[in-house]
Amino acid sequence: MGLSLSTLDTVPRESRPPALPGDLTPGIVHIGLGAFHRAHQAVYTQAAGGWGIVGVAPRSRDVLDRLRAQDGLYSVVTVDGDGSRADVIGVHCGLLHGGSDPDAVVAAIADPRTRVVTLTVTEKGYRLDAAGNLTVDEGLRAELTGAAPPLSTPGALVRGLLAREAAGAGPLAVLCSDNMRGNGARLRGMVTQALGVAGRGVPAGISFPSAMVDRIVPATTSRTLDLAHTALGVPDAAPVTAEPFMQWVIEDDFPGGRPRWERAGAILTDDVAPWESMKLRVLLGVHSGLAYLGALAGVETIDRALSLPGMVDLMERLIRDDIAPTVTPPPGVTVVGYGAQALHRFANPALGHRTLQVAMDGTQKLPYRLVETIVDGRRAGLPMELAALVLAAWMRFTRGTADDGSPLPLNDPLADRLRGGSTVDELLAIEEVFPPVLREDREYVARVEHWLGALESGGAADTVKAGHG
Ligand SMILES: NC(=O)c1ccc[n+]([C@@H]2O[C@H](COP(=O)([O-])OP(=O)(O)OC[C@H]3O[C@@H](n4cnc5c(N)ncnc54)[C@H](O)[C@@H]3O)[C@@H](O)[C@H]2O)c1
Ligand SMILES: O=P(O)(O)OC[C@@H](O)[C@@H](O)[C@H](O)[C@H](O)CO
Incomplete structure (x- = not known):
């Protein structure tokens, strides 16, 4: 019974x-x-x-x-x-x-x-x-x-x-x-x-x-x-x-x-807006970063992605240098403190949250988790270096194989168009996901291409470990 x-x-x-x-x-x-x-x-x-x-x-x-x-x-x-x-x-x-x-x-x-x-x-x-x-x-x-x-x-x-x-x-x-x-x-x-x-x-x-x-x-x-x-x-x-x-x-x-x-x-x-933008950009931006980098490295769960050498440092820098300047937190909350709490939650080993679950539907999630952050940061004159790495990791993920050659399922409503688009410019041309201002920012496109190249030649684990392009 x-x-x-x-x-x-x-x-x-x-x-x-x-x-x-x-x-x-x-x-x-x-x-x-x-x-x-x-x-x-x-x-x-x-x-x-x-x-x-x-x-x-x-x-x-x-x-x-x-x-x-x-x-x-x-x-x-x-x-x-x-x-x-x-x-x-x-x-x-x-x-x-x-x-x-x-x-x-x-x-x-x-x-x-x-x-x-x-x-x-x-x-x-x-x-x-x-x-x-x-x-x-x-x-x-x-x-x-x-x-x-x-x-x-x-x-x-x-x-x-x-x-x-x-x-x-x-x-x-x-x-x-x-x-x-x-x-x-x-x-x-x-x-x-x-x-x-x-x-x-x-x-x-x-x-x-x-x-x-x-x-x-x-x-x-x-x-x-x-x-x-x-x-x-x-x-x-x-x-x-x-x-x-x-x-x-x-x-x-x-x-x-x-x-x-x-x-x-x-x-x-x-006023929900400050809570919402903080959650979407900090917690979920980092979640997606861990999901794509982790899946490429062949890591099955979010907590294990976070434990890859160099990952905590990289995510802390992503939060501090790229995301925090684009977020106005609710009164009494700091973005860096909120980010540290998010990393602590992601490290929970008992959750077993699969990188592939978080990675799914990327074209639906990326606009509010990452793309709007990048656009705001670039408008403010910031390099947005590690955000470019996360974007490159998604692009590398859409190619359908992990670093060891094993297949990665692409569970996304726009999957057909992603499989076709292999260059950074082709992917940035998907207007449902990226505004024109991003592909017109040639300096930034070059940064994303650079990280994509690093991920392809060195793999996600080594790229994270090196912590720089
Ligand atoms: N799971 C989490 O950690 C979490 C946390 C915060 C917010 N959310 C939100 O909740 C949503 C659902 O997450 P979940 O963990 O319950 O997922 P789930 O896979 O367990 O459930 C998805 C639900 O969405 C419905 N659904 C899927 N596609 C649909 C469609 N095209 N039309 C109508 N219904 C559809 C399914 O029938 C199901 O009821 C997430 O997409 C997210 O927006 C989830
Ligand atoms: O539920 P999804 O697929 O929209 O996103 C996956 C996770 O990033 C998300 O569910 C987080 O776990 C959640 O939003 C935390 O509150």
């Missing part, structure tokens, strides 16, 4: 949730039942108390079926060098599959009890280009105009918001929990454009707060299953692993009300 309501009383008391899903009011519809939502927003919402989440799996049914078999229960296994603990989360009071039952998703968004819709659908799920334009093909147009079932995220949101308006179901906040620059404004832009295709405007009383979300949550592995089983005494088929650290900074704009997320330490503010 696995984890479920009927076995919960066999689970150690300290691991049990404070309330059961059936006791909660379904005030949130969350789209994207991935690992991050389950270890972050669900944890905050459980601690807030009273609010239940209707979880929507937009595509694959795998996690949904596992959760349904467990009455919505699963555990978060928090790991660090000192050991692990498991906490059962019991906050999902409804579970829907968007792919096979899109009408149920529309009905949930239109339900007057719903006051917040949240999303973790990865950057590509929003179907926006770098400039924030919605990519509308025939299929999406049919979804938005009601000619086809709303299977995509824009489709589900538009049909749900229109049904909600028709039902007079009241105000609502639509909250993005994905890593994206200006995520509230981008989501508002996406919904506005999508509604425009349907010939409609954004209904009154709908807000799109910005948020910065942070917790390292690697993909679940068999080790996660083992740790959860050991801690709970019963098998859990849907656990997630997470680091102890978690942070959520949210723009406090919830016209229909919200859970008391601050009970679990969330920061409610009127």
Whole structure:
């Protein structure tokens, strides 16, 4: 017998949730039942108390079926060098599959009890280009105009918001929990454009707060299953692993009300921007650097990439010399201190966060993690030397082989175009990723070419060890 309501009383008391899903009011519809939502927003919402989440799996049914078999229960296994603990989360009071039952998703968004819709659908799920334009093909147009079932995220949101308006179901906040620059404004832009295709405007009383979300949550592995089983005494088929650290900074704009997320330490503010740019440029810029350099060096996990000789020094210099001058931190925080904390978190050996997981979807991630940093730094007259190395590492990564010749999978929506583009200029010409000002900066292009050459001739490990081009 696995984890479920009927076995919960066999689970150690300290691991049990404070309330059961059936006791909660379904005030949130969350789209994207991935690992991050389950270890972050669900944890905050459980601690807030009273609010239940209707979880929507937009595509694959795998996690949904596992959760349904467990009455919505699963555990978060928090790991660090000192050991692990498991906490059962019991906050999902409804579970829907968007792919096979899109009408149920529309009905949930239109339900007057719903006051917040949240999303973790990865950057590509929003179907926006770098400039924030919605990519509308025939299929999406049919979804938005009601000619086809709303299977995509824009489709589900538009049909749900229109049904909600028709039902007079009241105000609502639509909250993005994905890593994206200006995520509230981008989501508002996406919904506005999508509604425009349907010939409609954004209904009154709908807000799109910005948020910065942070917790390292690697993909679940068999080790996660083992740790959860050991801690709970019963098998859990849907656990997630997470680091102890978690942070959520949210723009406090919830016209229909919200859970008391601050009970679990969330920061409610009127200005998320400094938190967001610090996280995207420092933590995620460095994360991507470790992922590409580490993958090229044949290193499987982020902590092992950080332990390559010279890597800590290189990342500290990247933060101090290249990234920090482009970031205005929130009051009371220093970028270098924040960066040191990020490096400490990345060094957690128990996370097993795979370099290839962090490396995926590079064309979606690089603009806000690295490219905008480089453009700002160059505009300020800085050399941006180590940022050029990270960019060169991504370019080298797109060639599809590690330094020892073993294949590296290129998991990216623009993969076809990347395989074709082999020179620095050809890659910098991908306008969805790079603005013209970067390829026009010939001195900088030469720097990137120089690092790419160093990576190709000497390999990533030796290039990092040397620490200079
Ligand atoms: N995992 C982390 O450490 C972490 C931390 C902070 C933020 N995030 C954010 O959360 C996102 C998801 O991370 P995760 O760890 O849950 O990944 P995951 O692979 O476990 O889940 C991805 C989710 O996105 C959905 N999805 C993927 N492509 C989609 C598409 N085209 N349309 C609609 N839905 C789509 C999937 O159905 C799934 O629910 C990340 O992309 C990031 O923006 C993750
Ligand atoms: O989740 P992704 O694929 O967008 O990015 C991978 C990681 O860089 C990211 O998830 C970080 O672990 C996370 O953002 C830390 O809060």
